[in-house]
Amino acid sequence: MPLPLEGPLLDDAAGRLIRPYTVSGGRTRPTAALDLLTLVMATGAAPGDRAGPEHTHALALCRGPLSVAELSAHLRLPVAVTKVVVSDLVEAGAVTVRAPSHYDNPTDRSLLEAVLDGLRRRL
Incomplete structure (x- = not known):
């Protein structure tokens, strides 16, 4: 269920009323090894009691499959907070994560352009 674009969670003047550190429970580091290109996919398992609306x-x-970068953009959260959310879901068994199949050269220009093009199409 997407977060509402207006209402109690957002304010025109203040922006997002639920601050990112609240979403991550004050945590700044994920427990799983994740980077921007890590692919995340739901397993179908329930996320458990710790799951909030962002989860x-x-x-x-x-x-x-969705990359951490794309997920961060869709959630409208900083990448660091998104990684904590994904880590929570990994620990609960609700998602699996893996490096993309073409991860041999993560700084390959064509790969970075493909990620950028994908983000532009989705947003």
Whole structure:
């Protein structure tokens, strides 16, 4: 279920009313090894009691493989917070993570352009 674009969670003047550190429970480091290109996919398992609205939204988005960078953009959260959310979901068994199959050269220009093009198409 996507987060509402207006209402109690957002304010025109203040922006997002739930601050990122609240979403991550004050944690700044993920427990799983993740980078921007790590692919995340839902397993179908329930996320457990620790799951908040962002966890639920992330699960809905990850029905197909989605990179951490794309997930961060869709959730409108900083990447560091998104990594903590994904780590929570990994620990709960609700998602699996893996490096993309073409991860041999993560600084390959064509790969970075493909990620950028994908982000532009989705947003």
